[in-house]
Amino acid sequence: MKGENTLYHKRARDILGKPFTSIVSRYLGVSIAIGIVTGLMIGAFRWIIDRTLTLLTIIYPFMGKHPWLLIPYILGTFIVAWLIGKIVKPYETDVVRSGVTQLKAVLLGKHRIHWWPVLWQKFVASLLTICPGLFLGREGPSIQIDACIGACFNEKFFHFTDKDKYLLMEYGVAAGLSAAFSAPLAGTMFLLEEMTHNFNSRIWIPALTSSIVSAFITFLFFGTKPCLYIPITTKLPVASYPCYDAMLEEKQII
Numbered sequence: 001m002k003g004e005n006t007l008y009h010k011r012a013r014d015i016l017g018k019p020f021t022s023i024v025s026r027y028l029g030v031s032i033a034i035g036i037v038t039g040l041m042i043g044a045f046r047w048i049i050d051r052t053l054t055l056l057t058i059i060y061p062f063m064g065k066h067p068w069l070l071i072p073y074i075l076g077t078f079i080v081a082w083l084i085g086k087i088v089k090p091y092e093t094d095v096v097r098s099g100v101t102q103l104k105a106v107l108l109g110k111h112r113i114h115w116w117p118v119l120w121q122k123f124v125a126s127l128l129t130i131c132p133g134l135f136l137g138r139e140g141p142s143i144q145i146d147a148c149i150g151a152c153f154n155e156k157f158f159h160f161t162d163k164d165k166y167l168l169m170e171y172g173v174a175a176g177l178s179a180a181f182s183a184p185l186a187g188t189m190f191l192l193e194e195m196t197h198n199f200n201s202r203i204w205i206p207a208l209t210s211s212i213v214s215a216f217i218t219f220l221f222f223g224t225k226p227c228l229y230i231p232i233t234t235k236l237p238v239a240s241y242p243c244y245d246a247m248l249e250e251k252q253i254i
Contacts, residue, residue, distance in 0.1 A: 031171045031206035032213050034153055038146040038172060039217020042179035045123065045145070047221060049138065052131035060133075080132055084125045094118045095125060098140025100194070103147050103173065107166050107195060115155065119148035139180050143190075146176030146214075167203065170196060174207040175214040181227045182218045184211035 063069045088095040094102055094113055099122065105111035126141035150172030154165055173195055178187030188208045192199055 027167065027171075027202060027206040028209055030153060030158060030168060031175075031210040034146070034150055034168060034171050035175045035210040035213025036217060037149050038175040038210070039179050039214035039220075041123075041145060041149065042142050042176060042214065043218050043221040045127070045142065046138065046180070046218070046227075048127055049130050050222075053133075056133050077132055077134065080128050080134070084128050087125050087128075088121055091117050091121060095121050098137075099144025099147075100140060103144060103169070104195060106147075106169065113148070113151065115148040115151035119145055119152070122148075139177055142176040142180035143173050144176075146172035146179070148172070149176075167206075170203060171207050171210040175210040178211035179214040179218050182215045182222070182224075183227070184208065184215040187211040187214075 059073075063073060091114060095118055102111060102113060106113050122141050122145050126136060126138075126145075129136040130138065147169045150168035150170070154160055154168045158168065160167065170191055174187040174191040176187070177190050178184045185208075188204060188211050191207050192204055196203055
């Protein structure tokens with residue numbers, strides 16, 4: 001027992017004496033950097049979308065009063081669709097759809113993604129799709145864009161080994177979803193449950209750190225108001241809740 005206690009004591013002393021040499025803390029710095037870049041990128045992405053969607057709330061009612069304007073609007077959407085097709089054509093396999101499927105293949109080692117063309121093409125094509133009011137959510141593009149940011153950090157600055165080269169992409173995935181909705185826990189849980197299926201400390205601790213940092217950056221852009229904010233201006237009557245309505249009836253009978 002004495003030998004075992006000495007062994008544990010030495011391990012604790014080594015860790016506390018060199019706090020930044022553990023496997024987890026080694027990645028905290030880069031996860032913070034990824035979170036900052038991600039927050040700025042997706043903050044700008046969301047800001048452009050919010051401004052244009054505000055403009056659509058003016059355009060759509062105006063077209064409702066002047067139906068003939070639907071003709072140039074529809075023609076404009078066809079032109080935008082053609083332009084998007086021209087943009088994504090060189091890397092169509094990587095850029096089309098949400099990007100989650102492609103990232104899963106990358107993390108499994110079955111696919112390789114070219115981070116720079118995918119990053120800018122996904123960013124521009126997503127804006128051209130969402131801003132005119134076409135159908136595309138912000139979460140898929142945010143995830144893939146920021147996975148590319150993680151790949152950029154690895155390729156340009158850190159050059160991690162084959163064992164760790166996907167870690168920075170994983171941090172980017174978590175930070176991207178976090179920045180898309182200002183929801184750091186959602187971003188981290190999505191990474192663990194949907195992408196990695198691995199609750200390893202060197203994955204979830206830096207990923208959560210990156211998610212918190214990216215969410216904080218988006219708070220600077222948009223404040224703490226929820227991303228999907230639904231204001232409640234009226235109170236629903238108790239009769240709208242069947243369970244409570246039944247309870248009231250029982251009390252009246254008693």
